[in-house]
Amino acid sequence: MVIFEKSSRGRMTGSQQAVVESGRMEIPGRFLRESAPLLPEVSELEAVRHFTRLSQRNFSVDTHFYPLGSCTMKYNPRVCHTLALLPGFSGRHPRAPASHGQGVMGLLFGLQEMLKEITGMAGVSLTPMAGAQGEWAGIAMIRSYHRERGDVARDEILVPNAAHGTNPATAAMCGFSVREIPTDGAGDVDLAALSGAVGPRTAGLMLTNPSTLGVFERRVAEIARIVHAAGGLLYYDGANLNAIAGRVRPGDMGFDAVHVNVHKTFATPHGGGGPGAGPVGVGERLLPYLPIPMVAREEEAGGERFRWLTEEERPRTIGRLSGFVGNVGVLLRAYGYLRMVGATGLLRVADYATLNANYLMARLQGAGFRVAFPERRATHEFIVSVKPEAEAYGVTALHFAKRLLDHGFYAPTIYFPQLVPECLLIEPTETESREDLDRFVAAMVAIREEAKSEPERVKSAPHRTPVGRLDEARAARQPDLVWKGPITSGQGGPVVFGQGPEVSGQGKVNGQPS
């Protein structure tokens, strides 16, 4: 039941009504609304209860193991949230004078410096608001670099076929055409194909390392040599930095530009799909093009002083990407996390993320599951292919994913990367305990057993979630994107995962679509 259906005309939250003391109004009538907007009219309790109950219809890291490959769903320290909302931070206007921003700017400068060290880059800008915007900034800098050198024929970006969809989409948004490079049987970039693809049209290569296949690209130095020799630059997608942070630096691997996802590696929350932040780092060649604003530190009598760098001081910048500075509140959380783990802690993050992934892979392999690259070491994530189960019992990766929800686990990423059939991309992260990993293995085994004995039960999963399998075709065919009236009679009441009775996937019809 949506909030609008709980609404009663004229009901309001009395304590939230602003007082219009002077009562003055000087806006001519032709600019004013003739009728009130259709917004909910509920009491404060009704509002709080509605949204609290909705929250209980979510899986989350705080409530469930969330092994969503490529997303690094690790614990988000609560203290970082609490501190980012301190009034001095949360109440500061972005255009407040620098005299009233030395605290936050000092922290952001500190974060820039830490990220330079971690990525091995010459400079960092924190301003991109998400990983995809960081990618955009990186590719835009590569474009500016070639253009300023008069190298305008370079109109192609190379992307391995295992890459995230954002990579080719970003290259296209920056005006490049995209050329995909195949992957060889061991999960590495096909070097012969790469050598054949590079040339005078090559602007650059976008690469994730470890790759989305959950393996470390061993010949990355050779890849860098090939691309650089052809006059292209290398872009590092930091999606999988959690596996190697502190051990290997993108700058040392030969990359010219990099973005990091602070909502992955540096434990800021995913928030149901944002806000993230995607700081970018670059080597010397791309330094002039970094997006602004950036924080500068100046020594002055009696201490240090921080200020924003602007277009005037950085005339070759690719410019601004946001209305103000970027997602400062997210960056403060990342700062807090990095200060708590430090250099040794960061190394152990990679250690234990890798340990957990390899342990889970070994246990699943031991239980008879097929892994995509058994001869390779897993990084922080790995791929299981349930193609044998699909062929034997008709139970696919999608069915495993949905049935895992019934066991109280969020599902791994499925059908990505597209190179491996019936795949589950599993990333446990370092913050999960051995016991939780063992429980996950037990669930996978139980689902396979059930697939043999009662395949329809698996195929019609989930059964214990607030709703069963949803009709996505209907959603796309008859888009209902804005509330105009009830769709079914609905079912009230809170749903607590794992405590309700199992309901059949073919449950009774409670109402017809309107």
Place this chain on the structure above:
Amino acid sequence: MPFVPHTEEDLGQMLAAIGVESVEALFAEIPGELRAAPLNLPPPLNEMALARHLGEAAGRDAGLVCFIGAGAYDHYVPAAVWEIAGRGEFYTAYTPYQAEASQGTLQVLYEFQSMIAHLTGLEVANASLYDGASALGEAVLMAVRANRGAKAPRVLLADTVSPVHRRVVRNLVEAQGIELVTLPHEPREGGVDPLLLDGFTRGSVAALVIAQPNYFGVLEEVDALVDRAHALGALVIAEVNPISLGILRPPGSWGRSGADIVCGEGQPLGAPLSSGGPYFGFMACRGEHVRQLPGRIVGRTTDQGGREGFVLTLQAREQHIRRSRATSNICTNQGLMTVAASVYMTLLGPAGLAATARACHANALSLVERLTAVPGVERLFSRPFFHECALRSPVPVAELLPWLAERGIGGGVGLVGDYPHLGESLLTAATERRTAAEIDLFGRLLAERVGF
């Protein structure tokens, strides 16, 4: 080691299960020459020490009474907003790919889309974009895609749209071969003269971008602008302040047929100022353009048992399906901020949103009256304003603002950098949070600085 639960015993058992001697052995595939030296990072802090460190930093930035606007506004955020948005079930979930395990997030996004559509008077809305500036960039790209009748990808951009937003638009769309033409404002009124549009021929313009209220805080002649733009065959992109829509006519009813795409900065709806983010951009459009809308979209549907449920939909537009042919490279939205905004709009309701908008406007009238009582301070523009106003300053603004800040007042922003012809001028705003005493203090300090 913070946040890693493993005991020594766990470690031993896990290594044995893998069949290796040490954790180091797990990294054997990484070539030795790529190994980094130990990182030079500051020594780790425990939670208590971190709290002290950040507490000190936050304390240094506190203490300004905020009359600054320019696209972000100091509104009161009800306590329940972040109590709910901060719940772990919202805070630590991810993009709702597994719909059955993400109904909370999905339903909130659907309700958010509904509230934005109702507030703007358009038929559909997406589940948010990064912020207002980048949303405007996406709106321009969308309009060019959607307007198949236009002969050239030319977009008219009123110079009364935020200068920063215009720069972001330029950066984001430049590589796509879109021509941006700036329309100047009428110098006494502070709005764009609709007659300017008569200088373009039909079919030569893909879209017109206007802001209501505009960057100077004043109200544009939106009805005439929309009608004249439509007469050219152009789509109209309206950038609006969501609080103002508590009382102002929604863009969906401007002119004879309404704006086509509406976007804006969502920060006023429950997001803390937080030095610039995280905020969120919102975007709504006419139903016929829904397949050109960028970003996540949630739809309502039913499950196998006929129960109402919510899913990500129309994903064929998106990067994880279309790759290089997607409508945008955007992947995440600003999910958590839309939870906050949905709770905010629900708590205020239509009456509360109108009351907040009216209080902002009334306080801004008092502020302008108080400040223009100082000799030499006067309004730059004659058009009616909502909660922000451009004033001529008899003293250099670059000196005035730090001077005010030392005395506890965040006075606004200068305009001369972006609009040199305006000279020394101040853009200043009042929200419902400003009190008569604060407004009076601002007035007294300004008088003192000006020398009266």
